[in-house]
Amino acid sequence: MKLHKESKGTILVATIAVAVLGFLAVYFLEIWSLIIIIPLLILYGLVFWFFRVPNRDIVDHKENVIAPVDGKVVMIKEVFEDEFLKEKAIQVSIFMSPLNVHICRYPVSGKVIYKKYHPGKYLVAWHEKSSTENERTTVAVESLTNHKVVFRQIAGYVARRIVFYCNEGDTSKAGHEFGFIKFGSRMDVFLPLDTEITCKIGDKTKGGIDVIAKMKE
Template sequence: MKLHKESTGTIIVASITIAVIALLSIYFLKMWSLVILIPLLIIYGLVFWFFRVPNRDIKDHIENVIAPVDGKVVMIKEVEEDEFIKGKAIQVSIFMSPLNVHICRYPVSGKVIYKKYHPGKYLVAWHEKSSTENERTTVAVESFANHKVVFRQIAGYVARRIVYYCNEGDQAKAGHEFGFIKFGSRMDVFLPLNTEITCKIGDITTGGIDVIAKLKA
């Protein structure tokens, strides 16, 4: 199983911590140490599972908007996007549980024209205000069809580390990685009002694969 590069620090800390607890439990608890060791091994396995990098056949897309993450669609609504669009847009929000793949992918192809990191709170990721009050990043891409699409990584109550690798001027390829969020979080995508939304609330998405919307000419 291939692991994401963001896994290194977490796995080192987890390995040392679990090794110390395991040695102490074996020394002091003897045969009863299994009561502690078995849950520890399960947690250790989940750490590796969280940082997995699945093999996916990413297609080329021009008008399609691709699911940027694995997760569940929790919101589709018309909103005011005040940071970049400065007007009305359709917001599609996808919530990621700690068991989902947490690679963040470009939802559209084009050119990165804006990026900004915002410090903030750590409300639960499905809270509506988390989009504007939580720690987050905002990225805007001008698509090949000249649409401006904004997307936002949002930290949650558990997620405390957001990473994004893109810079203004970079080429964005729908479905390809631009960042990572650790341990449960959310991603919002803001689309033009005339966009055809092809997903619905409750849908389970596969990042880089599923089409969630289609941009109109």
């Protein structure tokens, strides 16, 4: 299983913690140490599972808006996007549980025209206000269909570290990685009002593969 590059620090800390706690459990509890060791090993395995990098065949897209993350669609609504677009847009929000792959991918192909990191709170990721009050990043892309699309990584109650690798002027390719969020979190995508939304609330998405919307040329 291939692991994401963001896993190195976390796995090192987890390995040390499991080794130390396991040693102490065996030293003080002897045979009863299994009560501690077995849950530790399960948690240790979940850390590796969280940072897995699945093999996915990413194809080229123009009009299609691709799911930027693995997760569950929790919101589709018309909102006013006041950071970059300064106008009404359709917001599609996808929540990621700690068991989902947490690689963040470009939802559309085009050119990166804006990026910004915002420190903030750590409300639970499915909270509506997390989009504007939590630690988050905002990226805007001028799509191949000549639309401006904004998408936002949002830290959740557990997630405390967001990384994004894109810069203004970069070429974005729908389905390809641009960042990572550690543990529970959310992605919001803001689309033009005339976009055809092809997903619905409750849908499970596979990042880089599933089409969640189509934009008019």
